[in-house]
Amino acid sequence: MIHFRRPPWWALLLTAAGALLFMRLGIWQLHRADFKEALLRRYAASATAPWQDFATVAATPPADGFPRVRVTGHYLPDRIYLLDNPRHDGRGGVEVFAPFVVRDQPHTLLLVDMGFLTGNGTRQIPDLPPLPRTDVTLQGLYVPPPPVGFEMGGDALARQLQWPKESIFLDPAEIARDLGQPLYPRMLALDADPASIYVRVHTLDLSSMPPARHRAYAFQWFSFALAAVVILLVLNRKRKPRESRYPNDDEVR
Structure with a gap:
């Protein structure tokens, strides 16, 4: 059975603070992934949305709409x-x-x-x-x-x-x-026009940070949180005393 000694208070504090920070960053990345997936869905749905008056949206377009x-x-x-x-x-x-x-x-x-x-x-x-x-x-x-x-x-x-x-x-x-x-x-x-020489297949450009990359970063932050806890446990694990390789005096006699 593995035993652990009580770590110093500052080690517990640093580990807890680091793990909580990494967890928070991971959750934030998941929220960003969900937001961008919703943005992509709204972009796809906008192609069949009702027409809007340009004057009403020209200067202040909706931040999450198209x-x-x-x-x-x-x-x-x-x-x-x-x-x-x-x-x-x-x-x-x-x-x-x-x-x-x-x-x-x-x-x-x-x-x-x-x-x-x-x-x-x-x-x-x-x-x-x-x-x-x-x-x-x-x-x-x-x-x-x-x-x-x-x-x-x-x-x-x-x-x-x-x-x-x-x-x-x-x-x-x-x-x-x-x-x-x-x-x-x-x-x-x-809009697309079959009679036009131009190809009009418009997509929302999220190539710099697509939802999948946000999820990859979230996994990375969660891994850091787990690693912080594991490092604390490893550093404070009680090790068994090493047995001597040589017999003691009683055994010699």
Whole structure:
């Protein structure tokens, strides 16, 4: 039977505090996983949700919702932006974005995700179909822009003098500076159109931290909590006295 000695009070305190902290972090990661799974379900359900008035959600969209909207206005057809080399079905290409002037709201631009355009196997920009210069009505989901990462060399758009302009990250702040006008906090991801050259299969980008990764981190934190307790027990286990390898004097006599 294994026996344990009473550990010092500070060891108990440190172990309890560490285990509780690790447990709390693990539970928080599980909550984040549940939240993102619910977010993905709401995103999938938004494709068939009722239409909402763009004006009511434009400035303050719901944090955990993806309104389905219609909006009327006109493109700035000569101000196209390309998100370089996203992936669709394993093929390289560009995601095409165009600024849109909402009717009766000329001072704030709406960025429109036109869709994915398959690459031609070279670094040459594929031919872009012309955009209409007259008023049109668009419909789609009002969604957050893609995540922004670190771009070597800073603002790539400011260094380019001609459109379409390319970047490996789509930073709304950089586009707003480039256009000299503010943007709405979200962009419009257009509905699929069989007649369009663009592939419009929009998904919510959680690649940096999907629900499965949150659960993996939760398992890691719970393992740390268990390890803290095990270490305390191992360090305070009573060891049996080691038997001498040599006979005592009585046995010799």
